[in-house]
Amino acid sequence: MRILFCSVVITFFSLGLLISSALAEDVETYEVGTSHLNVRSSPSHSAPIIGELQKGDQIRGFEENAFGWVKTYFGGEEAWVASQYLSKQSNTIATKGQEQLVTIVDNDVRVRTGPSTDHGIIHQVSKNSTYPMVNQANDWVEVRLDDGSTGWIAMWLTDMNRESATAPVEEQPKNITSLNGYNIVIDPGHGGEDPGAIGLNNVFEKDITMNMANAVAQKLRDAGATVIMTRDNDYYVSLEKRTQISRDYNTHVFISLHYNAHPAHNIGGIETHYSTGESSYALAKKVQAELVSSTSMRGRGIQQSGFHVIRENNVPSILVELGFITNPNELAYIQTQDYQNHVANGIVEGIRHYFAQ
Ligand SMILES: [Zn+2]
CATH class of the missing domain: 3.40.630.40 (Zn-dependent exopeptidases)
Incomplete structure (x- = not known):
């Protein structure tokens, strides 16, 4: 939790905003208790369905609203699930052994079998998704993915990269206005x-x-x-x-x-x-x-x-x-x-x- 909170603070500092106590939200792990659970794009039963969960699936809930919806991320996008079909897992799962969470800060980041670009690509993860860290080597971090497998991600593509956390979020593209000659x-x-x-x-x-x-x-x-x-x-x-x-x-x-x-x-x-x-x-x-x-x-x-x-x-x-x-x-x-x-x-x-x- 502490790591996630720190990265949120750093992001807000870099935006020049004040920190409010509301930022100290807890991330909870929930397990799906029904055979078929719709994932929706906003917290309403009439909102578009963007995915589906099955019994036993675990999700990370980032917020629970007063009307019985839990906010999570699905395919890198904000998504909502009705909380009545979820059971909260004990916090020891999410925080076991001071588990650090790593947040992806770039789009479509590749996950590899080992800590360098020489290793094969096994997955791709989306911006803002969060994974528990299990190991670290040089500038690479090993994380546990949602399906339980592990893989390596370059640290500079995560919030563990302190320099990029305080640097401007968007790199400025070179000023090319013409596609002349292409x-x-x-x-x-x-x-x-x-x-x-x-x-x-x-x-x-x-x-x-x-x-x-x-x-x-x-x-x-x-x-x-x-x-x-x-x-x-x-x-x-x-x-x-x-x-x-x-x-x-x-x-x-x-x-x-x-x-x-x-x-x-x-x-x-x-x-x-x-x-x-x-x-x-x-x-x-x-x-x-x-x-x-x-x-x-x-x-x-x-x-x-x-x-x-x-x-x-x-x-x-x-x-x-x-x-x-x-x-x-x-x-x-x-x-x-x-x-x-x-x-x-x-x-x-x-x-x-x-x-x-
Ligand atoms: Zn076609």
Whole structure:
């Protein structure tokens, strides 16, 4: 508890705010006592469901409100669970042996099997998530993850890094205003005989990827970039051809646009995929962060995947899944001009930040 409290204090000092006694909130561990418990985005039974817990799952509760809801974090986002289905675990679990808690201070931090970047990646954790520390070596910290396994995280990506705790929160990107001289391939997913995912109201993924690609290409051109499209209308282009186009030009960045689908209509959010390489990973990180902030959509993080168009590419390449066309709320938003603008701005900003680092 003390460690968490200290980091909160440091954060507030750095913001130049006064500390109030209200900060001394307790983190409690709760166990789920029902077979099926919804996780909601706000403390109300009518709030959107963003996840589900099962009997025996443990959560960390950061606050309990007067109406029977416990605040926790789910996939790095604030989430609420009805407290009537939870039982408070004795505090010895959360604080056993003066257990230190480590808070993640960067987006999509990688967890490795050992204390250096030479070790394999086993997990990814979200900003503001908190884990008990079990070990420490050089500048690395070993933590226990929610599933009980352990892994190593670079200390400079946690609140154990005192210097970063007092430094300004956001690094200032270099001042790049123009994408002049950069060749960017935009790949509208699917097309022709391949409709991609089919959403509610018979919306075809191939149609909305094409519309979005046009909007993104326009914003990129406005920013000075040269844009190459893998298709410019509703026809079939093989995956091999798409990567060939990327190879044929002096491409600096390749971005494939897609939308997601899921049988459960409440599943939603934006995610970004990369295949291999530090530069694709860095690009994914920047674009995902900008997409989530510009659209205010739920962030599903970045994922390492073997999709052909990013796996067989020889330049920094990512595939973005711009929301679920099976989620009625998201589909309504996805089909607006506003959404196209927000996504296009997010991609342009993400690319700018990537080139500026
Ligand atoms: Zn797709």
